[in-house]
Amino acid sequence: MDIKEIQSLIKFVAKSGASEVKLETDDLKITIRTGGHGTNETTYVQSIPMAQAPMAPAIPAAPAAVDTPAAPPAAEKEEASEDSKYITIKSPIIGTFYRKPSPDKPVFVEVGDTIATGDVLCVIEAMKLFNDIESEISGKVVKVLVDDSSPVEFDQPLFLVDPS
Template sequence: MDLKEIQNLIKFVANTGVAEVKLETGDVKITIRTTLEGTTETTYVQQMPAQNVLHQAAPVQQIAPAAAAPVAAAPAADENSKYITIKSPIIGTFYRKPSPDKPMFVEVGSSIAKGDVLCVIEAMKLFNEIESEVSGKIVKILVDDSSPVEFDQPLFLVDPS
């Protein structure tokens, strides 16, 4: 297991909110613990051929709490408060069109009705159509095509008027 894979695993665990994860593969053992303060502690143990054990603690990473958002973002939040946010119902990869040779489901300025397909999210090789729960006009698309999305991540802003 290389350093990049370990760093990705630490980021993934920190974002999921899981308290502790232990991973053992062959001669590598990794334990990742997160605390209530939002810090992550990682212990990496690798068995050497001569049965020597190397303990290596990765640096503790501070994860900024959501309440520490910049003050400059407050006016933008007020501006967007009149819009309805459509969020991702699942974790996966966000696609704006049904296949590479087809047109986009929606564009900024598109009028949508309740039940219209807005995008597709691929999760575990299954393509899930995400339908609108509101009628209105697409004001902003918040995610780039072919990007990974998290559960409850904002995808679209819709003007319901």
């Protein structure tokens, strides 16, 4: 695998939205981790040549941080500038995101709802414990960024709120 193939793989992973990809061949092991969908997205690449025949590796054996500033299309830039005026509510824990307290109940908040500090926005299940996620700000819910019943990571954006 040459450097061009690795660079195109990095770009593909960054565009796909995956947080981590591992690729292992007979002579090479690559792990690509992306920092998320923020404006300062960083991709970390770690490659480890496998011990077979001594050869000059095309890539350094030590972990390398590679900045891949992908220029988003104009529509994405416009959306990012619009989203910058909103406050992002992020997940405080790893678990499964639920918009409802139970399957037969209505969702906690809808897009367009006005919320106050302390209002429950969602529930995140972690290790069979259901944790109420409360708002730390007041405002209007602009966007729900996560689908119901999907896994979330620590510090993953959940909601966009307009504080005005």
